[in-house]
Amino acid sequence: MQIEGGCYCGSVRYRAEGEPLFRVHCYCRICQFMSGGSPNVVMGMPEDGFVYTEGAPEGYSPNNSADPATREFCPKCGTHLLGRSPERPQAVFLKVGTFDDPSLFGGPEAAMFLCEKQSFHHVPEGVPTFERGPTQSED
Numbered sequence: 261m262q263i264e265g266g267c268y269c270g271s272v273r274y275r276a277e278g279e280p281l282f283r284v285h286c287y288c289r290i291c292q293f294m295s296g297g298s299p300n301v302v303m304g305m306p307e308d309g310f311v312y313t314e315g316a317p318e319g320y321s322p323n324n325s326a327d328p329a330t331r332e333f334c335p336k337c338g339t340h341l342l343g344r345s346p347e348r349p350q351a352v353f354l355k356v357g358t359f360d361d362p363s364l365f366g367g368p369e370a371a372m373f374l375c376e377k378q379s380f381h382h383v384p385e386g387v388p389t390f391e392r393g394p395t396q397s398e399d
């Protein structure tokens with residue numbers, strides 16, 4: 261699969277090639293900030309198939325163990341493009357809204373962090389759900 265995408269203003273563009281590693285909806289509180297209030301819709305793509313083709317993003321990491329991720333966004337229009345996690349360095353966590361064709365997402369394989377879901381969020385039916393991440397035990 262090849263995905264082309266970029267930010268709202270067009271300053272930053274990327275291409276991601278390879279087989280998708282995961283497709284998720286994440287309802288965590290942090291994703292609500294980054295998405296504008298909805299769950300985040302994320303497709304994991306191989307880091308070694310990912311390249312920025314125009315412009316350069318800014319990155320932000322809170323540098324704490326509770327949230328070790330770095331999130332990259334357009335310095336001009338502020339669109340969040342992707343996240344990177346030291347727990348999964350072989351993947352880039354692409355924001356599906358930045359795809360030229362968001363329908364390439366297809367649909368989620370999992371819904372994560374339902375522990376922080378809002379009452380106005382809707383979880384798709386027939387999708388495995390996790391109180392936290394799929395790699396963490398349910399509690």
Ligand SMILES: [Zn+2]
Pocket residue numbers: 267268269270271272334335336337338339
């Ligand atoms: Zn932009």
Ligand SMILES: [Zn+2]
Pocket residue numbers: 286287288289290291292300373
């Ligand atoms: Zn999240």
